Amino acid sequence: xxxxxxxxSHVSVSEGTPVLLRCNYSSSYSPSLFWYxxxxxxxxxxxxxxxxxxxxxxxxxxxxAEFKKSETSFHLTKPSAHMSDAAEYFCVVSxxxxxxxxxxxxxxxxxxxxxx
Amino acid sequence: xxxxxxSPKYLFRKEGQNVTLSCEQNLNHDAMYWYRQxxxxxxxxxxxxxxxxxxxxxxxxxxxxxxxEKKESFPLTVTSAQKNPTAFYLCATAGGTSGPSSYNEQFFxxxxxxxxx
Numbered sequence: 001x002x003x004x005x006x007x008x009s010h011v012s013v014s015e016g017t018p019v020l021l022r023c024n025y026s027s028s029y030s031p032s033l034f035w036y037x038x039x040x041x042x043x044x045x046x047x048x049x050x051x052x053x054x055x056x057x058x059x060x061x062x063x064x065a066e067f068k069k070s071e072t073s074f075h076l077t078k079p080s081a082h083m084s085d086a087a088e089y090f091c092v093v094s095x096x097x098x099x100x101x102x103x104x105x106x107x108x109x110x111x112x113x114x115x116x
Numbered sequence: 117x118x119x120x121x122x123s124p125k126y127l128f129r130k131e132g133q134n135v136t137l138s139c140e141q142n143l144n145h146d147a148m149y150w151y152r153q154x155x156x157x158x159x160x161x162x163x164x165x166x167x168x169x170x171x172x173x174x175x176x177x178x179x180x181x182x183x184x185e186k187k188e189s190f191p192l193t194v195t196s197a198q199k200n201p202t203a204f205y206l207c208a209t210a211g212g213t214s215g216p217s218s219y220n221e222q223f224f225x226x227x228x229x230x231x232x233x
Contacts, residue, residue, distance in 0.1 A: 009156065034221070043120075043206055043224035044159075090158060104222070106158040 139207035
């Protein structure tokens with residue numbers, strides 16, 4: 001079975017400082033991993049995805065994530081936070097041969113707060 | 117959101133009523149999904165459909181029903197059997213034809229917020 005753990009339910013940073021949102025996963029096979037962002041009362045937007053190519057993945061809006069198989073992690077980072085980054089972030093694992101009706105497992109989300 | 121329309125944006129239901137949430141897509145994607153989102157719980161899969169006239173239960177299908185009569189449309193009915201329907205409902209789509217578990221990227225609609233009065 002696959003699972004995703006987002007280690008922080010809330011993260012607060014000051015504008016202009018680095019952002020780190022942590023995600024650990026478990027999967028029996030080679031997974032695909034995603035980060036989605038959700039602004040209030042909106043749908044989810046894909047930030048970036050890892051699908052067994054380069055382990056450092058660059059996404060939109062200056063975000064990037066590094067796949068570390070030895071640590072089973074896929075942490076999301078951004079060098080400098082902007083007020084518009086305030087949102088909910090979801091880490092997602094896709095394991096075609098794993099459990100779940102559709103092979104996608106969502107983390108519970110991390111709420112990113114940006115202090116002015 | 118582009119290409120996926122959900123309506124209405126807000127919906128209010130009285131206890132004992134059935135209500136239907138609309139999801140339409142023009143992405144020509146084969147697969148469509150319905151998720152329920154509650155605060156602090158992430159997304160949970162209700163139903164999904166890989167192809168017209170076929171659909172499968174997800175993890176929390178009880179109290180819900182769906183149909184897939186057209187490729188573009190996947191409406192969700194919240195029945196009176198769903199005891200706690202107040203939530204944010206998200207529709208998603210994905211391409212491919214080899215089963216939902218192999219679709220890597222899903223595209224999401226803007227959501228419908230359902231409130232039971």
